[in-house]
Each structure stands twice: as structure tokens, then as C-alpha cells.
Amino acid sequence: xxxxxxxxxxxxxxxxxxxxxxxxxxxxxxxxxxxxxxxxxxxxxxxxxxxxxxxxxxxxxxxxxxxxxxxxxxxxxxxxxxxxxxxxxxxxxxxxxxxxxxxxxxxxxxxxxxxxxxxxxxxxxxxxxxxxxxxxxxxxxxxxxxxxxxxxxxxxxxxxxxxxxxxxxxxxxxxxxxxxxxxxxxxxxxxxxxxxxxxxxxxxxxxxxxxxxxxxxxxxxxxxxxxxxxxxxxxxxxxxxxxxxxxxxxxxxxxxxxxxxxxxxxxxxxxxxxxxxxxxxxxxxxxxxxxxxxxxxxxxxxxxxxxxxxxxxxxxxxxxxxxxxxxxxxxxxxxxxxxxxxxxxxxxxxxxxxxxxxxxxxxxxxxxxxxxxx
Numbered sequence: 216x217x218x219x220x221x222x223x224x225x226x227x228x229x230x231x232x233x234x235x236x237x238x239x240x241x242x243x244x245x246x247x248x249x250x251x252x253x254x255x256x257x258x259x260x261x262x263x264x265x266x267x268x269x270x271x272x273x274x275x276x277x278x279x280x281x282x283x284x285x286x287x288x289x290x291x292x293x294x295x296x297x298x299x300x301x302x303x304x305x306x307x308x309x310x311x312x313x314x315x316x317x318x319x320x321x322x323x324x325x326x327x328x329x330x331x332x333x334x335x336x337x338x339x340x341x342x343x344x345x346x347x348x349x350x351x352x353x354x355x356x357x358x359x360x361x362x363x364x365x366x367x368x369x370x371x372x373x374x375x376x377x378x379x380x381x382x383x384x385x386x387x388x389x390x391x392x393x394x395x396x397x398x399x400x401x402x403x404x405x406x407x408x409x410x411x412x413x414x415x416x417x418x419x420x421x422x423x424x425x426x427x428x429x430x431x432x433x434x435x436x437x438x439x440x441x442x443x444x445x446x447x448x449x450x451x452x453x454x455x456x457x458x459x460x461x462x463x464x465x466x467x468x469x470x471x472x473x474x475x476x477x478x479x480x481x482x483x484x485x486x487x488x489x490x491x492x493x494x495x496x497x498x499x500x501x502x503x504x505x506x507x508x509x510x511x512x513x514x515x516x517x518x519x520x521x522x523x524x525x526x527x528x529x530x531x532x533x534x535x536x537x538x539x540x541x542x543x544x545x546x547x548x549x550x551x552x553x554x555x556x557x558x559x560x561x562x563x564x565x566x567x568x569x570x571x572x573x574x575x576x577x578x579x580x581x582x583x584x585x586x587x588x589x
Contacts, residue, residue, distance in 0.1 A: 255297040260334045267335075267366040268300045269391030277332045279394045286490035287393035292483055293363075297393075300364035307369065307565075314568060316372045317379035319344050323418075328387075328410035329403070338407055339367050339386040341378035342419050351383040352424040352583065355411060357404060357440070359431030359469075359561060362392045362487045370430075376567040380580060383420035385411050389436070396489040397436075397474075398497055401453055404440050408458035424587045426464040427513075428579070430561040431526060434470025438503060438512065438533075441465050446510035452496055464583040465515040468575070469526035469561050472533040475501035480525070504536050514543040516582040518575050521550050522557030543586070547578055 257273045258265055265272065270288050272279060287293055321344045329336035342351060354377050358370040366388040378384045389403040415422055429437030441462050443450050450457055471477070474484035475498075485492055485501065492498055499505055515537055519530035527548075534546040549558050552571050559565070563575035 255294070255301060266301055266304045267364065267369075267388075267391065268297055268304065269363045269395075270297055270393045271301065272334065272394075274332075277334075279333070279390070281390075281395045281399055283399065283489050283495075284393055284395050287396070287486060290393075290486055290490070292486060293393050296361065296363055296483065300361060303360075303364060310565060311372060314372055314566070316375045320375050320378050321347070328407045333390065335366060335388045335390045336403065336406075337367065337388050338410070339371070339374070340383070340418055341374050341386070342383040343378060343381065346381075346383075346419050349419045350421040351381060351419050352426070352587065353385070353411075353415075353420040353422065354382045354426045354428060354583075355385045355387065355408065357387055357389075357427075357429035357433035357437045359429065359433040359564070360391075361483075362397055362400065362432045364391065370564060373564045373567045376576065377580075380576075382580075383418055385420075392487050396492075397487045398453055398489075398495075400436060401439055401443070402455050404436055405443060405450075405455035405458055408440060408444075408460050409456050412458055412460045422461070423463075424583075425460065425462050426466060426579075426583045427462045428466035428468070429470065430468035430564045432471055434467040434526075435472055435474065435503075437465065438467060438470060438472060438515075439506060441512050442506045442510050448509050449500075449506065452500065462513050464586050465513050466518070466579045466583070467515060467530070467533070468518040468563060469520075469523050469530055470517070470533060471526050472503040472529050472536075473501075477502075477529065503533060507536065507540050507542075511540065512537070512542050514582070514586040515545075516579050517544065517546040518563060518579065519546070519548050520558035520560075520562055521548065522562075523560045525560045545582055547575065549575065 255271055257271050260272050260274045321342050323340040325337045327337050356370055356374050358365045360369060367386040370386055374384045374386045387404060387407045389400045427437050427441055443455050444458060444460055444462060475481060477484055488497060489495060517530050517534050519527050534544060537544040549571055552558055558571055563572040566572045567576060
């Protein structure tokens, strides 16, 4: 009898412990949800200190969300990544505050390439002062940020450094997931390329020498845009405009070129195409190898590093694909920096002024010159 009572007491204590554990789990879950919601609370697009993360901007007059992105916002991966990108913005701002960009650069800021009031439908133009009447080689830059974060300002220091070396540089913003999907981003950038071609007479740029570049997610976008320029079939599939532009060199820094077949990372990348991505016409075109069944790419320069945890393997895989397709390319894999530290993902964009960043930039520009020198 006494043993039965002891056993009941043990069971009772076990139940209490279970209730306590479950209560702690529920509390942590609720606290996490509240923290994420507070952290990612949207701001009006007219407010100061706006953080460019998808879903974190709203307007009284502009509709930022599109129909094809319905359902993405509440995906738990997207919600968590909104918070991650929001804190990445703080880190990037801190890094920029320690850097000194080149001076004597003419800046034309926030020019709308689609005149609809959307803050993401804008671009910047940079070129050395005193070159207004010259015809400089053109560089068009597409920023990275996991398709969810950033705008043209994210890469401004990188673009200023490019301009300081004697180039007319265009830096492009595009709408962000989860307000839109990758497909709408591709449509945005195609519109920007069309605007650049149409408005080049107003700037000191030579359309006979054009380099398109992008890093990480921006590298994926840049590669697809280069393919669209020579493929009516792909333009029809993705419903992008014909920009009528010729790209002479493509520079991809740690491009995420495999969004469908990218291993564990695909849990994040596939949802960027929409909740119903499997039902969309673009489902079979989420990896670069499928794109290159329809067209080729211009001469391509690839940059990665040993410390590139996100896209090191994807960059090398892309280089192997280019080799198979007979596309002219070079790939540069950086090791450690001068202090012996592994160079991170898109290091040359994060720090274009350091020794390794300069080497990466100079190498890409030499490649550009080599394919445009007659």
C-alpha cells in the first residue's frame, strides 16, 4: 500500500514537472513571437531611419505588396529572416561608419526608373567629377541581401570605389520579398536596365562597354538579367521587358545560382519564389543550369572565398557549368586576409577599400577591360 502511494506521488511530481516544462516552452514561444513582431514592425516609407527589409515598409499611397507574394509573409522562415536581416542592417551601418569612401565623385541619387512613387524603383549614378563630357565604361550593380534586404545604398561605398577608378556606375534598387517574389524583382531590374539604356545620353557612359555585376542574391539576379537580354523565350516565361542592352562582361561575387537544388539552403531560397512556387511557370527555372539551356552568358568573372559559408560551393558549381557550356570565364577564390582571417561572404562588397577587396575589384576590372579591348 505504501509503495502504491509513493508511486502516485512520483507520477504527480512527474506531471507537475511536465506542466512546468510545457509552460516554459509556451512562454519562450510567445516571447519569441512578440520579439519578432516588435523587431520587424513596419514603418512608413516617409519616416527617417527606415530599414530596407521586405515587409517592413508601408505607405498611405503606395501598394508595396503584389498578389503573387500572398502567404509568404507568415512563413516562419521568412519571419525569422526578417528579424535577422533587420539586425544585419545595424551591422552594415556600423561597418560603413568606420569606412571613408572616395571623394570627388559626382552623385545623382534616387532617380526613379519607374515613376510610381515606390522607394525601391530608384537608382543612383556615380562618376568622377569633371568627366561629364566623356564616355566612360559603364558598370551596373545589383545589390545582394538574400532577396529580402537592402537597397542601392547598401552597396554605395562599393559603387563609389568603382566610379573612382574611371567608370560610370549605376546602382539599382528593387522590391523585396515578402512584398514580392524573385520574379517581380527580375522584372524590376529589367525595367532599370531599359531605363539605363534609354537615358544613357544624359550621363558620361559608353553603351559599347557595359559590365553587369551583382553579389549573392544580386549575383543570381544579374546572371538571369544577362540571360534575358539574349533570350526572348526566357523573357516571355518571366514576363520581363526587353531592355535592348548589350552586356559585355558579367561579374558575379558569390552568386546564389542554385535556388531549387541548393541543398539545405533551398528551404529558404525556394520560398522566395512564392508560397505556390511549385505551381508557377518559373519552377523549372530556379537554377542557372536550366536557364543556360536556352541561352548563353557574356564572359563571366566569378569571385568567392574560403570563408564564404553561403555561396562558396555554389560559385564553384557555377564555374563548372560555364566550363561545360563553353562560356568564357575566370574564377578567383580568395583565402585569408592580411591578418590571417578567413574572408567572409561578399568580402569585396563589405570592404572595397581593404587589400583583398581591392585585389578582387581590380581583378574584375582587368577582366572587363580584357573583353572590351579591341
